[in-house]
Amino acid sequence: MTFFDAIAQHAFLQHALVGGVLASITCGIVGSFVVVRRIGYLAGGIAHAVLGGMGIAFFLGKAPLSGALISALLAAVLISFVTRRGHQQEDTIISALWAVGMATGILFIAKTPGYNVDLMSYLFGNVLMISHQDLWLIAGLDGCIVLFSLLFFKQLLALCYDPEFATLRGIHVDTLNTLLLCMVAITVVILIQIVGLILVIALLTLPAATARLYAATLLGMMFLATLIGLGITTGGLALSYTYNLPTGATMALLSGLCYLLAIMLPSRQFRTTQG
């Protein structure tokens, strides 16, 4: 049975496909902000700290997704405060959050009674297990991110381009930066469903980094990154179904391959217009 026949028949594949489409939109938008603002490391910190919240929620018998959302937002606010005034130990604190979050999650999951298979699916994702309910939540979070980005696009652009100038124009740079990191946190939670928290950074940064090589504006970069994300999630799903490969890893490898090809191809937008 080919991938396309399978989609028509299996609801879980349809869910996975829709999940991938929704994730591509946030990846395109938020990933572009992450790449131009160079906060990939911060996003990595948030992604790994999330396991702490998921583990605690799991231990308490609550929905891991709600634990993920709360811990991601907490980590985002914490990191935004640490980075606010150029703290000297900024990278150490983010590394600590990264490791402590993961360790907390692993401990709580280990101490949860009963057999648990979920740890692997948190770490590496399990897009084939996405439920109808998950999709509605992801769609809602997607909507929040699109709406916020539309409403505050010019302020976010100024923040990413030249925070000092943005401050001088009366923009509350610190608050806006916290909100941007909260968008990253929400995106991380969405992506954990698709590729798992270890590979979040691949889908968050690589499509946007690829798009950046061709786009002349941030908006163009977001559209292109979304399209690339669509290609990667759909292609990754098809490949993993056809050849029986882990979905998250396949998508992450496709992202890497895509970026590698893009930087090796000679005709790039800012190369050709330079000089």
Place this chain on the structure above:
Amino acid sequence: MGAAITLDNVSFNYDDRPILENINLTLHDDDFLGIVGPNGGGKSTLLKLILGLLEPSSGTIRVFDRAPEQARTRLGYVPQFATFDSAFPISVRDTVLQGRLGKTRSRVGYNRHDHAIAEQAMREADILDLRKHPMTALSGGQRQRVLIARALACEPEVLLLDEPTANIDPHQGETFFDLLHRLHERIAIVLISHDVGFISRSVTRVACLNRTLVCHATTPVDSESIKHLYTTPVSMVHHDTCLSAKDTP
């Protein structure tokens, strides 16, 4: 003629190291003030204090008789280009439009009035034909003009420029000062440079800054004050005109 900016006994320390000491300065609204001095003399710090990006350790700063943070949208600031990412995907027009932030009445994006002002600013800075170009495609001098246009789009009453000549080759520098001359007809300008000869031809006042500030009423900076400023004897090139330059040891 009124005072646009006043600094009264302003000092600034960074980790107990004095950067600026007892600065007194009044900038009138028709001034074209050049501030010269060696690297590390506190020039950029002085601008950041005026803009309210830094707090003075002691003394008071008033901008249009208000605290700097409250008045800074009335100032136009042209930073040194090196402070942000030159590979950022943004067009010239979108960069200049950022000057409308804080003034635009449009909730989302910019309205026609903002576009008209940005266009006027680009025309004035002579970059209107570059408006659709990405910033990455511009030369150093062109970028500098974009940043000036962005500052002009703020409709400032005072224009502050930090080392604007750093990226410009000498020929471009000439037309650059023509531009500043034209702007000075309607707004006050503060220009920072380590390039003494370059600055002294255009400005109405020169101040020398090396932790302390020494103002000179008229343009030519004499060799004594420069030696004093740089503490070691410097080889000076005095430009009488563009073409004849003679050494005064």
